[in-house]
Amino acid sequence: MRISRTAAAAVALAAGAALGGCGLDAAERLSVAAKRSLVIGVKADQPGLGLRDGTGAYTGFDVEAAVYVAGRLGVPRDRVTFRTTPSSIRERALAGGEVDMIFATYSITAPRKTEVTFAGPYYVPHQDTLVRADDDSIRNVRDLKGKRLCEVAGSNSWRRVIEERKIPAVRVRSPTYSQCMTMLADKRIDAVSTDDLILAGFAAGRPVKIINAPFTDEKYGVGLRKGDLDGCEAVNRAITQMYQSGHAQRLLDKWFAKSGLRLATSVPQFEGCS
Numbered sequence: 365m366r367i368s369r370t371a372a373a374a375v376a377l378a379a380g381a382a383l384g385g386c387g388l389d390a391a392e393r394l395s396v397a398a399k400r401s402l403v404i405g406v407k408a409d410q411p412g413l414g415l416r417d418g419t420g421a422y423t424g425f426d427v428e429a430a431v432y433v434a435g436r437l438g439v440p441r442d443r444v445t446f447r448t449t450p451s452s453i454r455e456r457a458l459a460g461g462e463v464d465m466i467f468a469t470y471s472i473t474a475p476r477k478t479e480v481t482f483a484g485p486y487y488v489p490h491q492d493t494l495v496r497a498d499d500d501s502i503r504n505v506r507d508l509k510g511k512r513l514c515e516v517a518g519s520n521s522w523r524r525v526i527e528e529r530k531i532p533a534v535r536v537r538s539p540t541y542s543q544c545m546t547m548l549a550d551k552r553i554d555a556v557s558t559d560d561l562i563l564a565g566f567a568a569g570r571p572v573k574i575i576n577a578p579f580t581d582e583k584y585g586v587g588l589r590k591g592d593l594d595g596c597e598a599v600n601r602a603i604t605q606m607y608q609s610g611h612a613q614r615l616l617d618k619w620f621a622k623s624g625l626r627l628a629t630s631v632p633q634f635e636g637c638s
Contacts, residue, residue: 436605452539479590504575509532
């Protein structure tokens with residue numbers, strides 16, 4: 365009996381430890397579909413998409429789309445916290461639990477899908493090119509040959525030009541797209557090439573122009589912790605409702621109607637949760 369009690373105590377202790385460990389892990393890795401509050405990663409320097417103003421508030425299409433999706437998941441605005449998440453740290457922020465999901469012009473790519481579960485896309489923009497208003501030497505992506513092109517840390521946009529299309533542009537590194545705009549104005553670079561929604565936001569009120577020569581389809585996904593399939597499916601349902609209700613069109617018109625871009629207002633074709 366003594367041996368039995370000792371063994372039972374050991375088993376109970378081990379079970380308690382295991383449950384304690386599992387409980388902590390489960391809390392840390394809870395699906396976004398089951399959370400009562402959310403930390404959402406967004407950009408802070410992209411006008412029209414994710415911009416942090418002088419009061420610390422975040423505004424833009426990505427921000428408002430995130431609020432809508434969170435609401436459909438049962439998380440009201442007052443339990444949503446936004447966190448600035450630059451391109452260079454997105455995967456790390458999700459894996460480390462710093463954010464629960466990311467709405468930050470996060471293009472779905474095969475390499476990223478090995479590290480992140482993507483819901484969506486929630487919008488499909490097209491890559492285009494922005495130049496100074498008085499520059500008529502760049503009319504399409506091929507004209508970037510020999511030109512100084514901004515390369516933003518963590519972004520794949522420059523790869524679409526140099527690696528995929530084999531156009532020998534000169535890469536000039538920058539930490540953010542907002543810094544690219546400063547470099548363009550100072551004539552340290554000749555062009556910025558990325559998604560047209562990003563370019564449209566930066567173009568407003570500046571002496572620049574979009575050349576209107578799109579050459580890719582990008583797929584903005586909602587980044588989730590790798591393996592959160594329940595969350596992915598729930599977010600996809602929310603995105604579907606956002607479009608079917610007309611809310612997505614209202615948001616797109618609010619932020620980009622004056623840009624002249626042709627805005628897509630139907631439910632995007634989802635990638636599938638994996």
